[in-house]
Amino acid sequence: xxxxxxxxxxxxxxxxxxxxxxxxxxxxxxxxxxxxxxxxxxxxxxxxxxxxxxxxxxxxxxxxxxxxxxxxxxxxxxxxxxxxxxxxxxxxxxxxxxxxxxxxxxxxxxxxxxxxxxxxxxxxxxxxxxxxxxxxxxxxxxxxxxxxxxxxxxxxxxxxxxxxx
Numbered sequence: 001x002x003x004x005x006x007x008x009x010x011x012x013x014x015x016x017x018x019x020x021x022x023x024x025x026x027x028x029x030x031x032x033x034x035x036x037x038x039x040x041x042x043x044x045x046x047x048x049x050x051x052x053x054x055x056x057x058x059x060x061x062x063x064x065x066x067x068x069x070x071x072x073x074x075x076x077x078x079x080x081x082x083x084x085x086x087x088x089x090x091x092x093x094x095x096x097x098x099x100x101x102x103x104x105x106x107x108x109x110x111x112x113x114x115x116x117x118x119x120x121x122x123x124x125x126x127x128x129x130x131x132x133x134x135x136x137x138x139x140x141x142x143x144x145x146x147x148x149x150x151x152x153x154x155x156x157x158x159x160x161x162x163x164x165x
Contacts, residue, residue, distance in 0.1 A: 002142040002157055006129075009136045012038060015160075016045030019125075020053060022155040023107045025078045027148065028121050030113035033129035038138050039111045042129065043082050046109060050075035070097050075107070084111040091117035123148035125156070 006012045019029070029046070031039040054076025069087065073080045081102035088094060094116055102108045103121055113120055123146030132139045144153030 002140075002153060002160070004140050004142070004160070005132065006038075006136075006138040006140055009041070012042055012136070012138065013045045013049075015140060016042055017049040018156055018159040019127075020046045020049035021159060022152055023050075023078075025106065026104065027107050027152060028103060028124040029107070029109045030120065030124050030126045031109065031111050031129065032113060032126065034131075037129040037131055038136070039129060040084070042127065042140075043109045043111065047073050047075065047080055047082065050080055050107070070099075070102075072106075079106045080109065081106045082109045082111075085115035086112045088112070088115040091115065091119050094119055122146045125149050125152045 004015070006015060023029070023046075029043075031042060033039055051073070069084060071082045073082065081099075083094075083097065083099065083102075085094065099108070099116075099119065110116070113124075113126075124144075126143045126145055126149075128141040128143075130139050130141075131137065142153060142156065144150035
């Protein structure tokens with residue numbers, strides 16, 4: 001597990017850039033935390049970092065998919081699907097959103113992953129965010145689940161260590 005303070009939005013953006021750089025097709029990022037913990041902000045920064053790395057113009061807008069439930073972004077060779085499952089009533093409802101297609105062919109970022117129940121992939125990176133004070137200060141607890149999740153965690157740890165050096 002990686003535990004790290006995020007003092008401000010710049011620190012959250014740095015985490016997102018590091019994460020964006022180690023993700024590939026089929027990877028799943030599960031973002032959890034209370035309302036206002038920063039899940040959408042982290043997802044937004046990952047999307048922008050992927051577009052930047054692919055030398056694509058940034059999306060005109062990166063809204064929270066709270067009401068649409070899913071937004072799809074072209075982010076280089078691998079698309080990125082951003083799900084917000086807060087309003088999902090049953091795990092089966094996620095199948096209507098083509099979430100299995102996203103798991104197979106894209107990078108998938110999911111807010112409120114607990115709503116997926118049995119459909120949550122065995123391999124994933126989980127990021128639990130919590131507020132730690134005033135302003136944009138947060139704490140991130142990052143855990144790789146399954147073989148691929150542990151690979152992502154190790155790669156992310158390495159990238160973050162290099163950035164701190």
